[in-house]
Amino acid sequence: MIELGNYNELTILRSTSVGLFLGDDDVDDLLLPAKYEPEDFEIGDKIEVFCYLDHEERPIATTLKPFIKRNSFAYLRVAEVNEIGAFMDWGLEKHLLVPYREQRNKMVAGTWEVVYCYLDEKSFRLVASSRLSKFLNNESVDFRVNEEVSLLVYRRSELGWDVVVNNLHRGLIFHSDVFQKIQVGDALQGFVKQIRPDKKLDIVLKPIGLKALEPAADQIFQALQEQGGFLKLNDSSSPEEIRSLLSMSKKTFKKAVGTLYKDKKITLEDDGIHLVVKTS
Incomplete structure (x- = not known):
């Protein structure tokens, strides 16, 4: 069964002047236009294609890789807006429709929006929505802390x-x-x-607790190497200074510095942190 809005592995059934006709156990007339044909192929070969509806609402295949697929989220550009709705550039010839009823805020051409792509059950068309809350479900969350x-x-x-x-x-x-x-x-x-x-x-955005310590220590060590063995930071540096230079909290910074100091990889001076240079 071909799934619209997703990638499908199909068989090349025949070659014509307009392109290749693909199929599976249920379909035997899905067109892959000639401009998307692979350079080398044989009848009977398997090929992965993305399937969607063309301008005449007919199922069609492409080897182009869209920026979003069915039942997923992506950040897309609004290509145009008309009386029907907004149309997103999703990397294919036919733009992806966001009906007005599915716009959280009125969309404007040239702007970017995070949208969700789905198959509308009434029209059997692929559409998108910026009303994201109804597509997000936390009832089934099953995570570990720090996962x-x-x-x-x-x-x-x-x-x-x-x-x-x-x-x-x-x-x-x-x-x-x-x-x-x-x-x-x-x-x-x-x-x-x-x-x-x-x-x-x-x-x-960064692991917490003990798991965070090693990456933070390594980050400071790498920064020291890149800056010639010296960082103008110390225990009295402001959280803003630390965040600006290392993108970490002062608490994480102090723990990581402590780890490097105990491992004798750095020395702590009034002017900042110095990398220990080992001599042979």
């Missing part, structure tokens, strides 16, 4: 940054836990800080 997750930043609020977690759940990065520049549309890796009783997810 690494994939993130897509989709909104800034008074509390912090709302993120899509593992393409399924909603999470929040509190402003107090952000030590680097982030913005809507960023695809990041993060870590589960806390799972609240109501299944809400608190997310951080």
Whole structure:
């Protein structure tokens, strides 16, 4: 069964002047236009293609890689807006429709939006929505604290940054836990800080606790090497100075520095941190 809005592995059944006709056990007339034909192929070969509806609402195949697929989220550019709705550039010839009813805020051509792509059951068309909350479900969250997750930043609020977690759940990065520049549309890796009783997810961008120490110590060590063996930071440096230079909290910085000092990799002087140069 061919799945619209997704990648399908199909068999090349026949070659014509307009392109290759592909199929599986249920379909035997899906067109892959000639401009997308592979250079070398034989009848009977398997080929992976993306399937969607063309301008005449007919199923069609392409070897192009769209920026989003069915049942997923992505940050896309609004290509145009008309009386029907907004149309997103998703990397294919036919733009992806966001009906007005599916726009959280009225979209404007040339701007970028995080949207969710799905198959509309009534029209049997692939459409997108910026009303993301209804596609995020935290009922089934099953994470461990400090578990690494994939993130897509989709909104800034008074509390912090709302993120899509593992393409399924909603999470929040509190402003107090952000030590680097982030913005809507960023695809990041993060870590589960806390799972609240109501299944809400608190997310951080760096591992917490003991797990965070080794990466932070290594980051400072690498920065020392890159800066000629010296960093103008010490225990009295402000959190803002540390965040600006190393993108970490002062608490993490102090623990990591302590680790490097105990390992005799650095010395601590009034002017800052010095890398220990080993002599043979």
